[in-house]
Amino acid sequence: MRDTIFALSSGAPPAGVAVIRISGPGVRFGLETISGSIPPPRQAVLARLRDEQGMELDQGLVLFFPGPRSFTGEDVAEFHIHGGRASVSAVIDLLSRLPGYRLAEPGEYTRRAFENGRMDLTAVEGLSDLIRAETEAQRRQALGQADGRLRDIYDSWAKRITHARAMIEAELDFSDEEDIPGSVAARIWPSMEQLRTELTDHLLQARSGEVVRDGFRVALIGAPNAGKSSLMNALAQRDVAIVSDQPGTTRDIVEVRLDVGGHLVLLQDTAGLRSSDDGIEQEGIRRSLAAANSADLVLELRDSSSLIEQQGANPVIDSPTVVVWTKSDLLEEQPATIEKTDVLVSSLAGSGLDQLIALIGRRLSAIHPANGDNVPTRTRHVQYLRKCEEELSAAISSETLPIELRSEHLRSAAHALGKITGNVDVEDLLGVIFSEFCVGK
Incomplete structure (x- = not known):
């Protein structure tokens, strides 16, 4: 007992x-x-x-x-x-x-709920996310998952695959019976094509779920004293990063969590980009470039008071980039060199900050539409969904294969969906998932 x-x-x-x-x-x-x-x-x-x-x-x-x-x-x-x-x-x-x-033990109440059939694995993960939710978007997405909305989607797909396999089995085992349809392909493969389309569309929204759960990463880059740390402090409305006139003050990644329109934004201040013989500063610059290339959005800061054209001075960044001109409070009028797509701000006076936050919010909305809550939220979801998609494609396109082998591809597709909800063979995952919970939940 x-x-x-x-x-x-x-x-x-x-x-x-x-x-x-x-x-x-x-x-x-x-x-x-x-x-x-x-x-x-x-x-x-x-x-x-x-x-x-x-x-x-x-x-x-x-x-x-x-x-x-x-x-x-x-x-x-x-x-x-x-x-x-x-x-x-x-x-x-x-x-x-x-x-x-x-x-x-940590997560033991929830684990017992899972083992006793009160929750599936996606609901467990949703509950874990709900406990940690910091923003409205995280709360909404996690609550829907904890309520079983992802499970309902994947279970309905699994039932459609099971029905297709049953039709194949019926044709193989009872082909001489009059009430068994003679052409399985004419009945099940179009429906499997439709299912694959739905699954592909669902996978395209995976980035949306990841951004809501883990945060939208925004990296600040630019030359030393371009105003990166000042802008971070202004957006965070508190002193997060050290501000100094001495170049090279910031040498490591400084991160702050912001709530922008109900979404989590991870704003990263980075080391100034310049040539340096200092080994520590070189490492900071390397980390700056790595953060920029993995960010969802890069804000390239330029000092508008110096009007020094810095375009091309920084290494090429793969992430989407917006030029932000700083220290606008030192200008008497806006320079003609500033393009319409650029943003002009003053961290000291606070001007232009609302425009910058609105820009970040628009970029976020482009990734996560308002109706995009029932989406994959974890890497393992995406992995098994892709496996399901591959097996469905193999079953649909392998018209020359014996029908038994095509049915096996369908079985593998259903098995992949079962791994997401925890219906089959997930014992190796349980320790990792439930370790995320606190004691008492």
Whole structure:
């Protein structure tokens, strides 16, 4: 029989209220021992919590969720007590002394929910993302995934593939029966073509899910003293990077997280690009170029007060680049050298910053449309979806192959979809996925 697990599921004390959750076969025994009785299912009951000798530990609300209609699929109970360190410690210590009880490991409640069929693997990952969500877009995408929207898409595709395989099996096994259609290809391959198109369109949105989950990377590059650190501090509205007139002050990547229109933006300040004999500065410049080439958007900063044309001075960057002219507060009028596609800002006066943020927001929206929440969010999703697409293509295009081999390609395609939701052969993934959770979830 499984252990009964317990953990503090709310924030660390001190707090107004602390929630201690228990799950497993010993829940009813624990409730009777600590609160004296088992409350009606899903009803909060005020009770005095006592230890084995009858000493009162605290007074709080007790809830009971009998399995399988609970988060984990097992019997679950919660104690809502005062959030002081002493109160929490007293109840936790008592639970640790009960037979068959032990402290939960990170993610163990959610893992039990998965193993008991309460959640699929995409919902588990969505819940993990929901816990860490910082922006509105992350919250919306993670909530949809935790609610099973990705699972519903992949399960519907798997059912269509299973139906196609069933039609093939029927033709192979019962070809002499009058009610079995004589031409499988005429019935199933057009539908498989349609499925492949849907899958391909779905894969094209993978970058959208990645940007929402991991952030939109914006790198600031330019010559020393072009105003990169000042602009970062102005956009972050706090002192993040050191600002100095001495060239070469920034030597490593400095990153700040911004919320731009409900999306996470990772803004990176980099070392100034110039020729240098300093080994440390050379390493900083190398990292600057690496950050720029992996960014979703590069802001190339130029000092507008010097009017020195720097075009071509910097190495070629593969990422989309926008020229940003800084220190506009030192200008009496806008120079003619500044093009319409460029942005003119002053970190000191704050002018042009709204225009720059709007530009970043437009670039973000181009990658992640407003209706693009039900999309792949992780590398493993993309890997298995591509495997499914490959197997579908092999089944559809291999017209000269025996029908049995084409059916095997369809089986492999369905197997790849099952790996995403956790229906088949994912034991090696579970430790990695559930390690991302905190204790108590």
